[in-house]
Amino acid sequence: MDIKTIDTLCSDKTMKGRKAPPSHYTFKIKSFSWLSKASVQKCTSEEFEAGGYKWVKLLDEQRHYRSLSIYPDGNKKEGGKDHVSIDLVLVDTSSRPLDWEINAIVNFSAYNFIDDEYHITQDTDVRRFHVLKTECGVAKFIDRSTFYDSSNGYLMDDTCVFGVEVFVVKSTNRGDCLSMFEGPIPCSYTWKFTNFSSAKLDKYESETFVGGNYKWKLLLYPNGIVEGKGNSVSLFLVLDVSTLPANTKLVVENIVRAKNQKSDERHLQTKACRKFSNSNAAWGSRQLVALAKLKDPNSGFLVDDTCVFETEFTILGVMMPRTD
Template structure:
């Protein structure tokens, strides 16, 4: 003979993972982004046998939603059986719901939302809030799971959002002067607006270039360029003898730049590079190292303050020999990045 206790035990043995309501709530000062409404005279709402109060529609992620509050718990058909929410009524001879929790549900309003294609679904991260007046915080379970809404499942919520005893106790701060507030925040997950694929190159070829710049003291142009071909791409070193931006007037600036005509559309080169000004006496070179994407929108990278002009011109430092300086670059194209 199967007893009511056996039925409860069986249901409990097949329980889902730990429900959100068994986890601690966390508070924050910022209000929910998409919906917030107050209920005054909450006790009158629950005493009036109102099973469900639904907010006005609001927009989030391009869709229309409503928030439903069940003052004495949801009695939705098909809800997962939870023995803790039921008691055995001896007079009726059956299990009845205790009605000792507040339930909160989010509803996707399909008829009011934008046109939805056949087989549509909306995936979203949903957080439901209750305001704590004493702490001045909006409290939620901070759930990061993605909830799936579709034709047969247009709502999601927390049946045991908060037990009525805790909620109704003024010392807890959720119901003050018979007033409370609930809210919702929804992050609709949409396909990425841009996708990138990085293809690393096995054993990338070391590339290098050396540029001897003569007659430094006579350099009267803002910048000088030296073009070269390396790794099937066109490059150039760009040199500012009197510096650029924050280096202007106090340093020399040196950059590596790629010729956009040598790169396929929607392609970036992932490069590791060293730019150097050689110390021609002691070998104590001045250099900068970086990892960088080179593309049609990011052609150039380097250093605006590679060497102080005073240091470069100091004959004991070895950067100028016979009024000439030597620039070098060593780099590898480590991978290709393609965008869709």
């Protein structure tokens, strides 16, 4: 059975010009017209490396070498009549297992002497190479009449330059699965912090409370941390990671708040949607309320030397590594 190994790209790819040469390989051919006169159906390059793989120079069953190939009169078997065709071959596959697979984005180019730039195919499709498909190309790369007309700039003094870029797409075999809860779990907690003026420790923890199937607490820095150090109160919601299954992240929409005890319209709060995990178990605000504002007797945040801090959060779902 004749196995077809050429993965032919769509014809008439949009070409865009750029000054920079192809990243991986260029192939200059002098006396190009003599290829047709000598009945050379295909002109091949030497092998090169890109993405950690060797490309071109493949020995086929008839013991002919295949490579980055230029068809001066078109690859007629692939529908390239009246065009210059180009294709690329992956080589050195004999040591790979039968189920090997390589995915890559391939862009071909032709140098335009008049524009002084490379006209490159803008192909964003990922090409899949495997044991039955080791080659890809563009059968209708450039119309022959356009190419052979020197006024178009592709063939100058019977010389032309072709190029190729191969960007291998390597899979990390990693992925996550987000499972949103059909009924998000709302949670809240209020912490009355008394004797604020007597607070001497850097940080204080609230009692542990339950939200969903997990344990949480509030963490307060009365004199702030980082950019809030010495000028603000810092407040964080903290997950007890011992209640979180391994490799699991909670997607949580969260509010931390300093409550104004004189006006429900003047609370200060920060809101965000975050993922809580073993490596990122806390979220909050380093500058929730300025100390000067909090200590102002008219502000309503400190009444009878007591502050009220709150959190309201909704557990929206869980994220775990994919297993399928």
